[in-house]
Amino acid sequence: MIQALLLSFQSLTDRRVAAVLVKVVLLTIVTFLILGVGLWFALQWLFAWLNLSDDGLWSGLLSLAILILSGVLLFRVVAVAITWIFADDIIDAVENRHYPQHAAFGKRPNLSAGLQMAIRSVARVVGYNLLALPLYLLLLFTGIGTAIAFLLINALLLGRDLEDMLIARHGAKGAINKLPRLLLGLLGTAGMLVPFVNLLVPVLATAAAVHLAHSGNTSL
Template sequence: MFRAISLGFASLSDKGIMLILVRVMLLTLLAFAILGFSLWYAIDAIFYKLGYANDGGLSAVAAVAVLLISGLVLFRMIAIAITWVFSDDIIDIIEAKHYPFEAACGKRPSNWQSARMGLRSAMRALGYNLLALPFYLILLVTGIGAPLVFLGVNALLLGRDLEDMLVARHGHHFAAFGKGERLMLGLAGAAGMMVPMLQFVVPVVATASAVHMAHGKFRVRTK
């Protein structure tokens, strides 16, 4: 796994991967900006309906507070959903460069399939994190309990997302991970997404790492 993650980071030297990373970063920031402005107007409208007049400043502060509180979950959802849009391009680049034989054996999913899997991933992340929300709140006072629960939940989700990207192309018999591998890869990715600035890089690197892990394991099995 460590070799796969190392190769995933090394893939950032590829011009094509870097262009995808820039797109993911810009689209993620744009999505957050749109979400922030939407929250601002929604909260402002609620204040107005309640008869509490303000110049928009309080609404802006409230919107920022909501974004900061929910930022980890929302960022993970948005970043992964956007990465899903480019995941097949990432896989194409990595496979063409390192695994041409495996690339020829796979079949790229249609845009509709990718969009459907991306939406399913986002809804799954929202659902599981909403279910875990009471535990986040209860354990918030411990200082470390809530982040650990968040890490565990999102490690499982991210590991499954990464596996699904490859299974959709190569089939379960070829690209599936073991439970331990899926968890460890997801754990590394979820932990990275809790680090400021590294959050933007992790989804792209994790996708590249998953390709190296799946194909590296297959080559070992067939030797």
């Protein structure tokens, strides 16, 4: 597990992976900027509909607050969905460099299959988190219970997403052992809650998943 993480950071020196990282970061930032502008216009319309006076300050502040909150809650959805678009480029680069024997037999999914997997990924994370909402609310009084539940549920989902990327290409040979998959999902989910670090996590997690799948992932 540790070796896979170290190798994932090393992958950033590969020009192909670095190029994907730039694309993912830029698209993620642009997506949230668009969401922010959309929220501002929506709130302006809402204030006008309610006949509330606003010179743009309150709608701007409220948009920023909502965007920050949604960034914490939805960043994982947006970042992973965008990463799905480029995941095969990351996998190609890592496999060609470290596991050419696997690269030779892997079958890259077509665009349609990739989009379907991305949609299923988004549906899972939204659906399971909505189902877990009563649990999150119930655990609020514990102080940290909600955060722990959120991390565990989303770690399981992220680990599955990362494994699915590889199974789509290699079948059962792309599977990752359960404990390393959970730990990778947990580290990835936690990392996505840290500003700036969260921009790197989707690409690093994808690269680490390749190493876990191909390097005999029975140890930590």
